[in-house]
Amino acid sequence: MKKITAVLASVLISAATLSAMSASAYEDDGYSPTLYFKAQESEDFIILNSGKVYYNKTAAKNDESTLNVNTYVRDDKKLIGGLIARWQTDPAIKLTNLKQPETLPYYVSEPYYKVSLTGNKDKNFLNVYYPQITMTEQNVKDPNYHFYFDVTGENTDDYPLASFDALVTKDTPTGEYSVDFIYDNLGGTQMLYKPTADDRKLFYPTEETAPGLKIGVTDRLLGDIDNSGNVDGSDATLCLKAFGKIVNGQSSGLTPEQEICADVDGNGSIDGSDATLILKYFSYQLSFGDTDFNELIKSNLNK
Ligand SMILES: [Ca+2]
Ligand SMILES: [Ca+2]
Known part of the structure; x- marks a missing residue:
């Protein structure tokens, strides 16, 4: 896996060099694609108005509760040609069960396209590669090979990149947690897109363009500040x-x-x-x- 990461990173970096060479032809309009998470309500979790997840371990019906989360990309201009999304959280919450959706958000074009879903249990992170490129000499020389796919969905909420589970237990200490995209320039979350037909640009999301999923773990009902057992x-x-x-x-x-x-x-x-x-x-x-x-x-x- 490491090898593929390194190869893909180097390909993306060479694309960035290309972008720098043609930068004069490109006018930045401030557009950037965004990544985000959405958690699904289930027995032991409440999804608050902000999208934050609330977990009351005292009332939880299971010793270990499974929060199902989808990861999405929003790319209204449909410019993305490839992306790596990687995210992690505190060791007290386990990330697991990474799956690709039944309907992919991208149009798939053979032979280059393949989605890769991986993770690292010890480091508690998950990865999605769109696409996992099969590298050959010929592919590298083909200036278009990054762009053989496009966003399929009109509404990205219908088309997650991937789904996964976050496991919270009654032993998870009270506190504010966050599932965060990993922001680094070496194999972390990154997107390759084409701002114009002949240009390509590497984009590294920040907390603003790829916000984390907040999870509050506590011992009482939502709103029951005095812990009296009811909210009044x-x-x-x-x-x-x-x-x-x-x-x-x-x-x-x-x-x-x-x-x-x-x-x-x-x-x-x-x-x-x-x-x-x-x-x-x-x-x-x-x-x-x-x-x-x-x-x-x-x-x-x-x-
Ligand atoms: Ca508030
Ligand atoms: Ca109360």
Whole structure:
């Protein structure tokens, strides 16, 4: 595998040299493709409005819970000619079961095209290569061989590059986790694309163009800041108090467990929107009886 990585990296690098040679003909319009993850809701996980995943280990029905995640590329201009996506996470969460989708997001053209899915268990990372190029002298000399495929889907959400599982257990320590694309220029996440018909460009995503998937692991219900076992007005009050402190430049005054469950929209900060969502959930429960936060999130009332 190492060999293929090295070969592909060197091919991509030689393409970058080509790009530099013709750079004068190319005007950068700021366009870049993006990569992203989307997790699927399941028994032990809630997907928050921001896409962040919430895991309450106290309520989890399984000792080991499987979060299914899809990896996508968005390339509205359909310029990509090849990509390597590599991602990893904290050792407390295991990444496994990497699969290619039934419908590939790219048009497949033989003989060059082959998707490769690999990973490294010890280092806890997964890789997707589109395509895994079969290297021959002739291929290298063919200036078009990178570009024998194109995005198939109109909506990239219908066409993941790959799916995988993230395993979270009751022993996973409380905390904020993230499945992150690996950003490095030597065999890490990279995309080769053609900004113009005769140009090719190597693009290395950053956190902005390839954001990670956030996973909050805690010991209590979403929004139950005081851990009373239900979500109500007291939790909204605690949330507003924490917000007030943050606004005044102080720390929230909450424990890490509380902070994770207070950020109910998962946008990374505790503020008035979170308090509003907590109150909405409280009144939703009063109207509809014993429901879970998931149902509010899926309803139209959560925005
Ligand atoms: Ca409570
Ligand atoms: Ca928030």
